[in-house]
Amino acid sequence: DAGVIQSPRHEVTEMGQEVTLRCKPISGHNSLFWYRQTMMRGLELLIYFNNNVPIDDSGMPEDRFSAKMPNASFSTLKIQPSEPRDSAVYFCASSRSSRAFFGQGTRLTVV
Amino acid sequence: DAKTTQPPSMDCAEGRAANLPCNHSTISGNEYVYWYRQIHSQGPQYIIHGLKNNETNEMASLIITEDRKSSTLILPHATLRDTAVYYCIASDSWGKLQFGAGTQVVVTP
Numbered sequence: 611d612a613g614v615i616q617s618p619r620h621e622v623t624e625m626g627q628e629v630t631l632r633c634k635p636i637s638g639h640n641s642l643f644w645y646r647q648t649m650m651r652g653l654e655l656l657i658y659f660n661n662n663v664p665i666d667d668s669g670m671p672e673d674r675f676s677a678k679m680p681n682a683s684f685s686t687l688k689i690q691p692s693e694p695r696d697s698a699v700y701f702c703a704s705s706r707s708s709r710a711f712f713g714q715g716t717r718l719t720v721v
Numbered sequence: 722d723a724k725t726t727q728p729p730s731m732d733c734a735e736g737r738a739a740n741l742p743c744n745h746s747t748i749s750g751n752e753y754v755y756w757y758r759q760i761h762s763q764g765p766q767y768i769i770h771g772l773k774n775n776e777t778n779e780m781a782s783l784i785i786t787e788d789r790k791s792s793t794l795i796l797p798h799a800t801l802r803d804t805a806v807y808y809c810i811a812s813d814s815w816g817k818l819q820f821g822a823g824t825q826v827v828v829t830p
Contacts, residue, residue, distance in 0.1 A: 643816050643817070652821070653765070658816060666817065701765070703816060708770065709770070710765075710816040712764030712766070713764050714763060
């Protein structure tokens with residue numbers, strides 16, 4: 611298995627632009643998580659899905675952030691409009707039981 | 722989820738055992754102790770988890786005190802590739818993890 615696949619690996623965008631981060635979970639995993647990591651706040655859980663349904667989005671910072679999981683093999687995290695303070699590494703993770711597997715992350719820079 | 726406390730950093734000599742402590746004095750009965758690590762610029766990696774009993778796998782051993790208020794992760798023979806930030810997490814959900822600051826472990830030759 612290739613593991614959790616995230617794209618792009620790096621993204622540089624201008625303030626005000628829409629940004630879409632993508633995640634392909636491990637086949638057969640029924641839970642998917644989006645995390646954000648910054649120097650100031652560390653690793654934070656943004657939202658998680660179970661069987662493609664959003665269960666807890668209390669970590670989503672504000673309405674500019676949205677996440678979807680249209681099917682079991684794909685999820686997106688969208689920021690619209692983006693702001694410099696959204697600059698961070700965004701991780702996607704998936705799990706089936708007992709452990710979560712993380713992707714390599716997307717490093718987002720908003721200038 | 723219960724709060725965990727870890728030392729901010731520790732050094733370990735290559736080839737020696739690394740013992741990483743974690744306090745979780747407010748852990749509840751249904752919360753597991755999870756250990757993850759993050760090597761620079763990579764996503765977190767699962768190491769081990771346990772509820773009450775000590776656990777061992779190919780990566781490490783987990784020792785949980787009888788009162789479950791603290792635990793120790795043991796890397797039996799540390800290598801340079803074990804240099805990473807190690808996170809101890811108490812959670813009742815294997816994916817909904819509240820990461821703290823962790824312990825920066827540096828393995829030296």
